Amino acid sequence: MQSVNGLVGHGALLLALPFIALGIIAVPVAVNRGRRDWLEIGYGAVYANFALMTAAALAMISALVTHDFSVSYVAQVGSRETPLFYTIISLWGALEGSILFWAWVLSFYGMTVVALNKSRVGNLVPYAAMTLLCISLFFAILLVGPANPFGIVSPVPQNGPGPNPLLQNHILMAVHPPLLYLGYVGMSVPFAFAVGAVLSGEAEHNDWIKVTRTWTMASWGFLSAAIIAGMWWSYEVLGWGGYWAWDPVENASFLPWLTATAFLHSAMVQERRGMLRVWNLNLVVGTFVLTILGTFLTRSGIISSVHAFTTGTIGYYFLAFITIVLIAGGVIVAGSSDKLRSRGRLDSAASRETVFLLNNLFLTGFMLTVLVGTLFPLVAEAIRGVKVSVGGPFYNRMTLPMIAALLFLMGVGPALPWKIASTAELKRKLIPPAAGAVLLAAVALVAGIHDPYGVLVFAFVGYAATANFREFSIGAGARRAAHDESWPTAFVRLVEGNRRRYGGYIAHFGVFFVALGVAMSSTLRTEREATLQRGMTMQIAGRTLRLQDIWGREEPQRQVVGATLEILNGNRVIGTLEPRMNFYRTQQEPVPTPDVRSGVLGDLYLNLMAFRPDGSSATIRAIYQPLVPWIWFGGGVVVFGAIVGGWPTARRRRAPARVPVPTPPSPPPAREPEYAA
Amino acid sequence: MNRKKGIIIGGAAIIVAAFAYLLYGGLDKNVVYFLTPHELLAKGTKAVDVPVRLGGQVKPGSVKWNDTTLDLHFTITDGTSEVSVASKGAPPQMFRDGMGVVVEGRYRADGTFNCTNLMVKHSNEYRPPKPGESPQEMQKTLIKGAT
Numbered sequence: 001m002q003s004v005n006g007l008v009g010h011g012a013l014l015l016a017l018p019f020i021a022l023g024i025i026a027v028p029v030a031v032n033r034g035r036r037d038w039l040e041i042g043y044g045a046v047y048a049n050f051a052l053m054t055a056a057a058l059a060m061i062s063a064l065v066t067h068d069f070s071v072s073y074v075a076q077v078g079s080r081e082t083p084l085f086y087t088i089i090s091l092w093g094a095l096e097g098s099i100l101f102w103a104w105v106l107s108f109y110g111m112t113v114v115a116l117n118k119s120r121v122g123n124l125v126p127y128a129a130m131t132l133l134c135i136s137l138f139f140a141i142l143l144v145g146p147a148n149p150f151g152i153v154s155p156v157p158q159n160g161p162g163p164n165p166l167l168q169n170h171i172l173m174a175v176h177p178p179l180l181y182l183g184y185v186g187m188s189v190p191f192a193f194a195v196g197a198v199l200s201g202e203a204e205h206n207d208w209i210k211v212t213r214t215w216t217m218a219s220w221g222f223l224s225a226a227i228i229a230g231m232w233w234s235y236e237v238l239g240w241g242g243y244w245a246w247d248p249v250e251n252a253s254f255l256p257w258l259t260a261t262a263f264l265h266s267a268m269v270q271e272r273r274g275m276l277r278v279w280n281l282n283l284v285v286g287t288f289v290l291t292i293l294g295t296f297l298t299r300s301g302i303i304s305s306v307h308a309f310t311t312g313t314i315g316y317y318f319l320a321f322i323t324i325v326l327i328a329g330g331v332i333v334a335g336s337s338d339k340l341r342s343r344g345r346l347d348s349a350a351s352r353e354t355v356f357l358l359n360n361l362f363l364t365g366f367m368l369t370v371l372v373g374t375l376f377p378l379v380a381e382a383i384r385g386v387k388v389s390v391g392g393p394f395y396n397r398m399t400l401p402m403i404a405a406l407l408f409l410m411g412v413g414p415a416l417p418w419k420i421a422s423t424a425e426l427k428r429k430l431i432p433p434a435a436g437a438v439l440l441a442a443v444a445l446v447a448g449i450h451d452p453y454g455v456l457v458f459a460f461v462g463y464a465a466t467a468n469f470r471e472f473s474i475g476a477g478a479r480r481a482a483h484d485e486s487w488p489t490a491f492v493r494l495v496e497g498n499r500r501r502y503g504g505y506i507a508h509f510g511v512f513f514v515a516l517g518v519a520m521s522s523t524l525r526t527e528r529e530a531t532l533q534r535g536m537t538m539q540i541a542g543r544t545l546r547l548q549d550i551w552g553r554e555e556p557q558r559q560v561v562g563a564t565l566e567i568l569n570g571n572r573v574i575g576t577l578e579p580r581m582n583f584y585r586t587q588q589e590p591v592p593t594p595d596v597r598s599g600v601l602g603d604l605y606l607n608l609m610a611f612r613p614d615g616s617s618a619t620i621r622a623i624y625q626p627l628v629p630w631i632w633f634g635g636g637v638v639v640f641g642a643i644v645g646g647w648p649t650a651r652r653r654r655a656p657a658r659v660p661v662p663t664p665p666s667p668p669p670a671r672e673p674e675y676a677a
Numbered sequence: 678m679n680r681k682k683g684i685i686i687g688g689a690a691i692i693v694a695a696f697a698y699l700l701y702g703g704l705d706k707n708v709v710y711f712l713t714p715h716e717l718l719a720k721g722t723k724a725v726d727v728p729v730r731l732g733g734q735v736k737p738g739s740v741k742w743n744d745t746t747l748d749l750h751f752t753i754t755d756g757t758s759e760v761s762v763a764s765k766g767a768p769p770q771m772f773r774d775g776m777g778v779v780v781e782g783r784y785r786a787d788g789t790f791n792c793t794n795l796m797v798k799h800s801n802e803y804r805p806p807k808p809g810e811s812p813q814e815m816q817k818t819l820i821k822g823a824t
Contacts, residue, residue: 365696372700387711389730394707529766531744609767619744619767
């Protein structure tokens, strides 16, 4: 007997199929016969898809919250002991739910694309909507087939195992997955616009690239935030004190980011100079293929990790879909490449175009390196029958030169004009930032970095940051002189005047913070491990840690064992840390829960490694890593840059209001909440 | 015009070839093989001082852990061959006889495996705990000990 939740959810998914199919048929009919009414049907299907997917997702949330164990997904991830918060977010905690969430987000994007862009003249948007519906069709088939979350469980169990302990141990689980889906799924939109541009013939003009770039910018911002949040989660939950391990799952999120970043730059070359038109099409299609490939790698169970939920038949569906997308993408790109001959040509090597070309070359090379490293173990096992892993040394050796080059180019690109730069201009723009390079290289050496790449990263960040800053200071200075504005006003007006350009430079600054944080924390990490009894101390990075207590605590869904340590600076207690181990009832191995004390200059990171069951001693691993918080901060700056650069320009009012509009009475000042969120 | 096109294609081919060569070299030197004790010993001296991932079970009764010096010694077996492993640092809390582990490190000429990274094969499937190892029991003794 199916419950109401199951009935509504499954019914909505089944109903979505014919609506999606109708929409896919309606668009070509509308376009070929010029039938406005059929276009309305197509767009209606997009809205219906969103409504039905929303109904299915809400039915699932309702099933999770009411512990409706007759629904197979709830029986798999639910438990009566799990706190409500983690119960709700376990919507994306396992395979079927995550596919449902994916389809929901995709339907949301479809609805948004139609709502925001349907007034656009031409057939670009109809075909884009059709493409998005085709992708929706794939996910809807998964949801009624191999990844059906609304299966019927009989007899109905009284309780379930609860979500994977790793996924209910930290609040970032509520942040990282939705951001990742918004970024990952969002890359479907640029792909849909690319397909739409080719099918509608608009690819021959460069106008489609503008709307595509805006959508890419939005998805890219989400994806950037998601990658940083994933690093943070790994750092806070996995207990090894690191944030990036070139794990296939991390690589999967990073691959489309690299090609999308390349596109955000090369799209400007197409807009300004009419070049790279086929290349851009390739980047957009490639980015989308990489998101599907990443989903395949992480969801099919082909690589075992916390993200690989199962080994079912779903992998074959993904492989089939990737094949279809690759063939369709190949046909579209190849078929239109003749019409898309470059309009412009490279005038000089000393131009911004050249820097963007190099930027694309390195980003694509970076992507290929990561792709080869990720896929190599699979290929080696399939062909030679050997099990291998490709670890940090490969990626570091291959990617560090490219990262250094990209950082340097981030300083050169903004300084150069389009088309051609005169020798005088080159000297004026490119020589002063060298002072920044010397300064930061000196800082790196004084701080104790001996690794040549570490020093190089500091030097290039110094160079590029100075060059980017000069773009702001020179521009604002010119405004000050022309309009007699104060520095802050001049800065704000400057950015407002060309948000896309300066948003990009702001994002550059975010990357600089991340680069410094990574360079410093990976080269100057110190680590100590010791077994302490109460009152005993250990030293790390000039601080003393004293073990105060080892304790146990009972919680509904888990048991917690923790150690309390005081941090001493000399004889003064400057804080306490409580690394813990969480024992979930459904898993043998405890989940480590490190505790971190963050400062502007670095993190003190404690992990409880082991304890005597009688509570007499605990083994503590202490790690000091400088500048780790800069990585998270830099991620925030990148996102801010994406918002500044990508936020759609407010449409001008038809009749500018000349009469001053009375300002609404300002609300009474809100009382300070007692607890900050 | 055609000559120019040729130069562009030639240049692209050179870049791609150089890049492929770099990738190949990088993989060749930095791939870590996953071996069982049997496969490791069969390689003889070729396996010495090369980064390797060694997988097998912890031989019952072989675990020696000194929580003052943080020295951990145990033997990994695959049923036919065994390799003794030396490691520094605390074992995972649930480290026990017979469990599946993967150790990363280098095999030394003196016959011990120098482990730099110890990974436990996790299983998310529920298995009833053996007496004495259930978290509840450990918890009770700990809470008693702590108060």
